[in-house]
Amino acid sequence: MAKSAIVLGATGLTGNILLKMLxxxxRYSDIIVFGRNSCNIxxxxxxxxIIDLFELEHYASKFKADEVYCCIGTTKAKTSDKEIYLxxxxxxxxxxxKLCKANGIDTFIVISALGAKKKSKVFYNRxxxxMEAAVLEQQIPNTHILQPSLITGNREEFRFGESFLNFLMTVFKPILHIGDLKRYLPIHPETIAKCMVWLANNTxxxxxxxxxKIQELGE
Known part of the structure; x- marks a missing residue:
């Protein structure tokens, strides 16, 4: 029987690739997208x-599927206001x-970040x-939190910080293949999307x- 899936963040770099894959x-018959802008597909x-995602809870009656993929995220450069960022x-x-829990959706896959820690001194990581802790509190049976390193790829908007980090990663890439440093290797959004779909369809x-591990599963 074909499945249904909800995608949040479908206009973003990883989310758009994921949407097209689904x-x-x-295996999927229905893909539901909630977003503030159209994905133009x-x-x-x-x-x-097309909704205000800050009011997602108002759309509980529409928020029904077998799986939910959350690719929502911003940056300090794009959202300098910490309250909005939060x-x-x-x-x-x-x-x-919370909507997954309320509506009996058993699979929730969300993109976080490498270094995420609720007691971190770094605001972004904190x-x-x-977020990770609050998601796990819902006790959704098949919850997967992806913690990718720097995500490479062509974004619609220019992000100087990420572009500079990409440059540094390219220069030092040979070193990053050594031992435990592999965790910091940049990762392609297509690999993340493939990993998410794999997780939703495997135990x-x-x-x-x-x-x-995202890199391994996404390959």
């Missing part, structure tokens, strides 16, 4: 809701997880860590999945 996957499987990187994923016990 639309092409014969026409497909018989696709059902799209609402995006913490509020939206946690609201989605927000991601608190896997780890809740938090580091970048190195």
């Amino acid at each position: 639309l092409d996957d014969l 026409k497909h018989p499987k696709l059902e799209e809701y 609402k995006i990187d913490y509020g939206i994923p946690v609201a989605a997880a 927000v991601k860590g608190k 896997y016990n780890l809740e938090r999945i580091k970048s190195k």
